[in-house]
Amino acid sequence: MILKAKLGIAPIAWSNDDLPQLGGDTPLSTCLAESRKAGFSGVETGGKFPLSSAELRPQLAEYDLQLVSGWYSGTLLDNDLESEIAKVTPQLQLFKDCGAACLVYGETAGTIQNRQDVPLSQRRRLTESEIQRYGEKLTAFSDYCAEFGVPLAFHHHMGTAIEDERDIDLLMAHTGPSVGLLFDTGHLVFAGADPFSILKKHANRINHVHTKDVRAEVLAALDWQRDSFLDAVLKGVYTVPGDGCINFDRVVSELAETGYQGWFVVEAEQDPALAPPLEYARIGYASLIKALAQANYVLTEGEDE
Numbered sequence: 001m002i003l004k005a006k007l008g009i010a011p012i013a014w015s016n017d018d019l020p021q022l023g024g025d026t027p028l029s030t031c032l033a034e035s036r037k038a039g040f041s042g043v044e045t046g047g048k049f050p051l052s053s054a055e056l057r058p059q060l061a062e063y064d065l066q067l068v069s070g071w072y073s074g075t076l077l078d079n080d081l082e083s084e085i086a087k088v089t090p091q092l093q094l095f096k097d098c099g100a101a102c103l104v105y106g107e108t109a110g111t112i113q114n115r116q117d118v119p120l121s122q123r124r125r126l127t128e129s130e131i132q133r134y135g136e137k138l139t140a141f142s143d144y145c146a147e148f149g150v151p152l153a154f155h156h157h158m159g160t161a162i163e164d165e166r167d168i169d170l171l172m173a174h175t176g177p178s179v180g181l182l183f184d185t186g187h188l189v190f191a192g193a194d195p196f197s198i199l200k201k202h203a204n205r206i207n208h209v210h211t212k213d214v215r216a217e218v219l220a221a222l223d224w225q226r227d228s229f230l231d232a233v234l235k236g237v238y239t240v241p242g243d244g245c246i247n248f249d250r251v252v253s254e255l256a257e258t259g260y261q262g263w264f265v266v267e268a269e270q271d272p273a274l275a276p277p278l279e280y281a282r283i284g285y286a287s288l289i290k291a292l293a294q295a296n297y298v299l300t301e302g303e304d305e
Helices: 028-037 053-062 081-097 128-148 165-173 185-190 195-205 216-221 229-234 248-258 277-294
Strands: 003-009 042-044 066-069 071-074 103-107 152-155 179-184 206-211 262-266 297-299
Touching: 003 066, 003 277, 028 042, 028 053, 028 277, 042 262, 053 066, 053 081, 066 262, 071 081, 081 103, 081 128, 128 152, 128 165, 128 179, 152 206, 165 179, 165 195, 179 185, 179 195, 185 195, 185 206, 195 206, 195 248, 206 248, 248 277, 262 277, 277 297
Parallel strands: 003 042, 003 262, 003 297, 042 066, 071 103, 103 152, 152 179, 179 206, 206 262
Antiparallel strands: none
16 A cells, blocks of 8 residues: 655744744745745644635645645633534635645643643643543534534644543543544653554544654753743744654654554744744654655645645
């Protein structure tokens, strides 16, 4: 079986929506131009992206880029299903019009990922019964996304109610097959989870991949009783593949063994003044190209390849 892969990148390396001081003045055109210059064929959305396909599609076409996906700030944990569906539908329409592979769903009800005044230890935690009830709503919501034509990829994320291996295991156990799992190496390692354990247990649910690396020395030095998630970002906990402690040759190889095909997205938030985005995008691209070649992936760019 020939496995096909595409390489995309997220705009968070150029402009961080939660920390406007990081690249807040960088125009979207710079992000798009440098994403393509680094070799990537697709991008995920961010706060500076247009919200209509009439505006977005020409901008992407100008730089020969595809729309990979993008973050959706879900609040289904506290919100009712009907309201959440109404909230997401315009974004689903945009993504469908632009050919996005999936919707990246992050649960932001009660999140501290954007709160610099709240330490890592104080994130929201759910009981199994709470996750079960949440899973029922999330499955119905995900069924709607799938019927709309934009599958859901659930993003486990530091500072949210679904953060570590236990949370992910319970969520997968209490949701239906329409709830895909976004596999994010950096968030898993940060949360103390074993990425390869997650791969082994939930390979059949993984429908999107974020390749984020971790600086082990920064992670080890964090004080979870004092440091927030945003503090960790500012200290440089995240970086691109090939610049941290994660073995991406093994990550890609084991993803290949599961039969995963699709996008591999570099998504590493860090200070662009300390980590020039184009330079680091090229480091991430080179690392992934090497790993994909070793795992016998065929790199594609066209939408129908």
